[in-house]
Amino acid sequence: MENRRNFFHLHLISDSTGETLISAGRAASAQFRGANPIEHVYPLIRNKQQLLPVLEHIDEKPGIVLYTIVDQSLADYVDQRCKELGVPSVNLLEPVLAVFQAYLGSRSRRRVGAQHVLNADYFRRIEALDFAMDHDDGQMAEEYDEADVVIVGISRTSKTPTSIYLANRGIKVANVPLVPGTPLPESLLKATKPLIVGLVATTDRISQVRENRELGHTKGFDPSPYTDRASIIEELKYARAVCARHQWPVIDVSRRSIEETAAAIVALRPKLR
Numbered sequence: 001m002e003n004r005r006n007f008f009h010l011h012l013i014s015d016s017t018g019e020t021l022i023s024a025g026r027a028a029s030a031q032f033r034g035a036n037p038i039e040h041v042y043p044l045i046r047n048k049q050q051l052l053p054v055l056e057h058i059d060e061k062p063g064i065v066l067y068t069i070v071d072q073s074l075a076d077y078v079d080q081r082c083k084e085l086g087v088p089s090v091n092l093l094e095p096v097l098a099v100f101q102a103y104l105g106s107r108s109r110r111r112v113g114a115q116h117v118l119n120a121d122y123f124r125r126i127e128a129l130d131f132a133m134d135h136d137d138g139q140m141a142e143e144y145d146e147a148d149v150v151i152v153g154i155s156r157t158s159k160t161p162t163s164i165y166l167a168n169r170g171i172k173v174a175n176v177p178l179v180p181g182t183p184l185p186e187s188l189l190k191a192t193k194p195l196i197v198g199l200v201a202t203t204d205r206i207s208q209v210r211e212n213r214e215l216g217h218t219k220g221f222d223p224s225p226y227t228d229r230a231s232i233i234e235e236l237k238y239a240r241a242v243c244a245r246h247q248w249p250v251i252d253v254s255r256r257s258i259e260e261t262a263a264a265i266v267a268l269r270p271k272l273r
Contacts, residue, residue: 007212009063010037013054013078017125018043019168021066024092026257038063038209039258041164043129045069048077055081065089124170132167135174136160141185144174145193149265151175152188152243153199154235155226156209158253158261162199165262180238189246195269198243199261201254203232 010029012021018041029037040061042054051074058065065082067089069075075091082089134140135147137160144150148171151159159175166173176188178198188196210227225231243250249268253261 006034007036007038007209009040009061011040011042011054011058011061011063011065013042013045013051013065013067013069015046015069015071015074016043017129017168018068018164021068021092022165022168025066038212039161041161043133043164044126046071046074048074051077055085058082058087059085062087067091068093121170125168128167128170128172129164131172131174132163136163138176138185140174141176141187144176144185144187145191146172147174147191147194148172149174149269150188150191150194150196151199151265152178152196152239152248154178154206154232154239156206157199157201158258159199161258162253162261162265165258166265169262171266178235178239178242180235184242195265196246196248197265197268198239198248198250199253200236200239200250201252203229203236205254206232206236 010025012018012025014021022039022041025037025039029035038061040057045051045054055078062085065078065087067075067078069078069091070093075094079089079091131147135143149166151163151173152175153159155177159177163173163175174194176185178184207227207229210232240250242248251261251264256264
């Protein structure tokens with residue numbers, strides 16, 4: 001049967017970096033023609049307090065939930081809440097652990113992050129993930145000069161997922177929305193350390209993504225300017241003009257995967273490898 005939805009929400013919950021989930025989710029999605037996941041990555045979820053806002057977000061944007069949580073009580077809670085919300089969920093670790101336990105004749109230690117060697121590289125990646133989450137969508141602007149990369153772009157140019165992907169490789173990334181009529185933070189214009197790069201896409205691509213995104217959760221919200229093609233064209237003109245004015249390189253993400261966009265950013269600053 002033909003998939004009638006071009007886009008769907010894919011929620012990835014991990015008690016570690018989430019890299020395993022990202023790879024598995026994209027590998028599965030690639031098997032379905034025309035199925036494009038809108039990824040929501042929640043790394044370092046290790047207690048119920050951290051989990052509650054994640055579940056609220058899933059309730060707002062239902063979709064498929066994949067998770068890797070070794071704490072059995074927390075994993076059971078995810079399953080229970082997902083059933084109540086009516087969304088499918090899969091703990092990717094459980095079938096694998098079951099096979100290992102049956103073959104080896106012993107139980108798993110259930111140790112969070114046991115796949116990672118606790119070395120300088122691991123802690124660098126965790127620090128980068130924390131940085132990306134703290135500096136998402138223009139937050140904590142005063143710290144932009146601490147970033148390795150600052151990604152700028154209009155809404156729906158994959159700024160956040162690209163930031164998370166790079167953070168999983170130990171690169172500290174902030175991302176800043178470009179909104180016509182809203183001045184750029186002075187801290188961004190004065191930053192000397194980070195590579196600042198702009199992301200753009202075709203009008204068709206951005207319009208398609210915006211139209212497929214669930215809107216209207218805010219009372220009185222009018223989606224028409226957000227999805228209007230003429231408005232998108234003006235937003236893109238503004239973004240390109242800003243990047244040209246400050247001599248920031250621009251990457252068109254229309255036909256690029258997140259991995260390809262990240263690789264292009266790394267290539268612009270070889271010392272990030």
